[in-house]
Amino acid sequence: MSGAAAEREEAYRRRLLDGLAATIREKGFRGASVADVVRHARTSRRTFYEQFAGLEDCYVALMRIENRRIIEATAAAVDSEAPWREQVAQAIGAWSRAALEEPALVRSWIRELRSEEHTSELQSPMYLVCRLLLEKK
Numbered sequence: 196m197s198g199a200a201a202e203r204e205e206a207y208r209r210r211l212l213d214g215l216a217a218t219i220r221e222k223g224f225r226g227a228s229v230a231d232v233v234r235h236a237r238t239s240r241r242t243f244y245e246q247f248a249g250l251e252d253c254y255v256a257l258m259r260i261e262n263r264r265i266i267e268a269t270a271a272a273v274d275s276e277a278p279w280r281e282q283v284a285q286a287i288g289a290w291s292r293a294a295l296e297e298p299a300l301v302r303s304w305i306r307e308l309r310s311e312e313h314t315s316e317l318q319s320p321m322y323l324v325c326r327l328l329l330e331k332k
Contacts, residue, residue: 204246207242208246208256210236210238211232211233211238211242211246211247211253212253212256212257212260214231214232214233214235214236214238215227215232215235215250215253215254216257216297216300218231218232218235219257219299219300219303220300223303223306223307224254224303227250227254228250229243229249229250232250232253257300258300258304261297261300261304262304265290265293265301268289268293269286269289271289272286272288272289273285273286273289
């Protein structure tokens with residue numbers, strides 16, 4: 196695949212992920228359908244299925260991105276030289292601020308992700324933050 200074709204594919208994928216995020220903000224994941232996602236993304240069902248195996252596959256991809264965003268924001272806010280209690284306070288504050296940027300997505304992830312296949316992969320961002328703090332010591 197050429198560079199231009201790969202960029203086009205990535206742009207479609209991003210639009211679909213944004214479409215799912217918009218749908219989740221409207222009605223949550225349980226109320227979402229592929230039709231909702233493609234309507235928001237202004238693309239076709241065919242394009243959706245070229246990018247994702249199904250709605251859950253798209254959801255897991257979106258949650259991976261969202262979790263990474265929260266973890267990166269939290270990690271950036273923690274001063275590894277500060278006393279551990281201060282690091283914990285910094286991490287909790289940063290996690291909360293990052294979660295509040297996309298409350299519908301965080302709420303959906305906490306309440307609606309039920310696939311056993313993905314629960315270990317998409318562990319709680321707060322759990323991952325705790326692991327990050329422990330690794331920095």
